[in-house]
Amino acid sequence: MKQLDVKLMHPRVQITKVISRIYKNGMTTTSGGNISIKDENGDIWVTPSAVDKGTLTEKDIICVKKDGTIIGDHKPSSEYPFHKAIYDVRPDITAVIHAHPPALVSFSIVRDIPNTNIIPQAKDICGEIGYAPYGMPGSEELGVKIAAQFEGTETMAIIMENHGTVLGGTDMMDAYTRFETLEFCARTIINAKTIGEPVMLTDEQIKEFQDQIPYDIERNDTGSYPPEEREIRQNICDIVRRACDQGLMISSYGTVSVRWKDNDFLITPPDVARWDITPEDIVQIKGGKAEPGKTPSRSVSLHQKIYEMNPHINSIILTQPPYLMAYGTTGVKFDVRTIPESWIFLQDVPCLEFGTHFTGNDTIPKLLSESVPSVLVANDSFIVTGDKLLQTFDRLEVAEFSAKSLVMGAPLGKLFPINDEQVEALRKKFLG
Template sequence: MKQLDVKLMHPKVQITKVISRIYKNGMTTTSGGNISIKDENGDIWVTPSAIDKGTLTEKDIICVKKDGTIIGDHTPSSEFPFHKAIYDVRPEIKAVIHAHPPALVSFSIVRNIPNTNIIPQAKEICGSIGYAPYGMPGSEELGAKIAAQFKDSNNMAVIMENHGTVLGGSDMMDAYTRFETLEFCARTIINAKTIGEPVYLTDEQIKSFEVQIPYDIPKNKVVSYPPEERSIRQDICNIVRRACDQGLMISSYGTVSVRWKDNDFLITPPNVARWDIMPDDIVQIKDGKAEPEKTPSRSFSLHQKIYEMNPHINSIILTQPPHLMAYGTTGVKFDVRTIPESWIFLQDVPCLPFGTHFEGDNTIPELLSESVPSVLISNDSFLVTGDKLLQTFDRLEVAEFSAKSLVMGAPLGTLFPINDAQVEALRKKFLG
């Protein structure tokens, strides 16, 4: 399976795949949440009531026919009324996800809506967000309140007062990407507020980000795929999936590239769900040209310059871990002098202004070195480099673990980093 192609997968398969992903990522509980799909016949496929979300199988999924007939071994979700209400008022919506992810629940109980301008891609993915007043779970009243938020605007997501969130999509993957991205925004804002005050992007900055996708780069006419090249493709896919499993990437964002030979490299594409990426999705860049009929990541030119200007770098990961992004959205210094391992792996991490990763800016390629293997880009991402891909991924893990420790430590009291003398001792022993 190349990726989650909703046009080819039965609704039962889509639902079980996505609800499993939601549960394993800690965005719903055994009994909480429900998702549905409306098919071309007008029938609605929905998760059952009171069945363990961690073990759902295709045979557990219920079909509510257009005439109201119920087909399946269980009772439809108790929240089915608001799923149907959304489909009734917004015919273009074909999938609905409702869950209680912790960060979005936090927003629901303080009666607030996350500002998706915290990162550049989120505003377009999430769309406008509504807020539905409290209603009894499973009631027609709640369904009416939620449906009103979808009917009276172009909302594709609604925060439910003291409850959670519900999101719609043109298909299941569209709805899931919106759901995951909105929860990521909420987590980033909460983490940022733990250490400081988040700064948001302007609409103009977001527009400048969107135009960076390199649709017009030249393409090679003849492409070869020797064994070592195919091996790199698989390595990239394995690391991307691992990053998704560990919460270091989300489906809509995260770029990995690996030098193949000389300045030729392989890189992930945009608009492919990261946790379903396959070797055939990876884009080969040879002599500055891409594979035919493929589009590389919007940061393609940045990766190319890094490889050209830094012969010691053979792999790059650019992503948005939620605790690192707390530092990337507040301007608070990310001080890796927490434990010896953190400083040895990362040394000091500069935080650069939004836009320094755009095409034409050489700041990052010129700054990176063996003593500066990574940078934070404000309101965008963490970029980390290395010799081998596993080393680069290890640095990413260490950086996010360090950021998480700092965020968690902030409410406890004054943070005491390793002092200059201790750092110098580490430098002499481990870095020569």
């Protein structure tokens, strides 16, 4: 991915950047987890042992030379042996991430593997997932057991019994995207099981999703970039980063667009980690064609249709918040009548069948209105709209907070939403 260009960025920088992201997102602890990169010389760069992950700096990263010489101010991670064991059996792997993210640890404790067919893109990102029997942390035995799951396969992800997970990648961003996506699947499944039983996509449905993505996008010969257009680019980047920081997007998924003028708009691209997106990455759509040399989000056709059919909509966010997706994967009704503000912001949120978001289907653009600003698409996404981008983001936050409250409340007992009479009173006072 562009923003973590392994050809230009030193392994120390990559490792520091990614371990910081993992820690800030609550996917490892101060002392837990370790990541490494094997460079072109065969040297392995790895996080140190017993150094705070929350304050790790580039100078803390250790280099274990190909001949075994250790360069750095600390000892290499105690789990270094299994990192080396993976590299020894899989020359195609040049980055390894090991951590104890809560949802994947839950799966490791019950000795199960998350089903990545919960959302359409995860199976392709994660691939086949292995399961390594328990071994003493830091031991050669553990390295042997983990390496055995990687050796002779194309597996890039392993659940470690009563331990956590370890993932490989062709580069650090490839490994991180896989790590984050697998933890997202695990969280979504756990949240879904709190309120019902998750329904998985079939392989045929996933193929149908991939086949309908418009890869061949027409492009304009030139583009114009007046100040107001450039301001929209920056606003999109700011909102995307906020969404990532709040767990409303992951690096590999989430689309934001804003109407520029008439039916022209600006939209995020695919294949750029969302938390590092820049104004230069944003793609201008003018006259139905993309900005020269750039590729817009795979959902660009849906955004185009929504703007054309809904003059009141000026911004769209499409993403996969983990609590909303619990409702989007179980068929359980997402009832926003939790508190007055939730219903005022969202009113009732329909959940549509998987496939209604595909190119050529007008169901969503026709359904969206001032009284239906958002929809859930089963096993795919939450789509929310608004006049201003901040209003759209606010609705996204309110929706996810509401879903989280409902999921957390489910084990406590019967839920009592606001009744019809109370809703009607809200409608008259706040919506006219």
